[in-house]
Amino acid sequence: MVGFIENKQDCRHILLCNYFCEKRTEKLGFCKDRCDNCINMRDLKINDYTDLTKAILKVIMTKKDLNKTKVKKILMGSKTESSSSTLDNYGEFKKEKAVNIDRVLIHLVINKFIKEVLIKTHNGFWMEKLELYKKSKKILDNKVKIKI
Numbered sequence: 529m530v531g532f533i534e535n536k537q538d539c540r541h542i543l544l545c546n547y548f549c550e551k552r553t554e555k556l557g558f559c560k561d562r563c564d565n566c567i568n569m570r571d572l573k574i575n576d577y578t579d580l581t582k583a584i585l586k587v588i589m590t591k592k593d594l595n596k597t598k599v600k601k602i603l604m605g606s607k608t609e610s611s612s613s614t615l616d617n618y619g620e621f622k623k624e625k626a627v628n629i630d631r632v633l634i635h636l637v638i639n640k641f642i643k644e645v646l647i648k649t650h651n652g653f654w655m656e657k658l659e660l661y662k663k664s665k666k667i668l669d670n671k672v673k674i675k676i
């Protein structure tokens with residue numbers, strides 16, 4: 529269902545039909561103006577986020593125990609993550625919109641490039657951390673591009 533929310537490229541009605549196992553292939557614009565995606569299709573722009581994705585993957589590889597928020601803050605050079613200021617990627621995307629970094633992170637989780645795992649800390653709290661799936665290497669090797 530998270531995929532449903534993130535998807536901006538298909539008519540919601542067709543997405544729902546397919547969710548319930550009808551095999552429909554109508555394109556964006558099918559319902560004309562009865563869903564947000566069809567209404568917004570005139571403004572839909574696909575961007576290449578491969579460089580941002582590579583930076584995300586490198587940060588996850590370099591630092592342990594990061595969740596999505598921390599990765600975003602490191603890339604944006606947030607003061608609360610100044611302990612990471614020695615990383616090459618710290619502040620590299622300070623001009624990027626936070627919402628775009630969120631979108632890319634969610635895209636990477638849904639498409640199984642990264643996974644969120646829950647770990648229990650020594651003082652008994654659960655926290656979320658990010659790990660890479662092997663497939664993410666294809667992005668670093670320039671075999672896969674991330675366009676959203």
Ligand SMILES: [Zn+2]
Nearest residue numbers: 539559563566
């Ligand atoms: Zn529609």
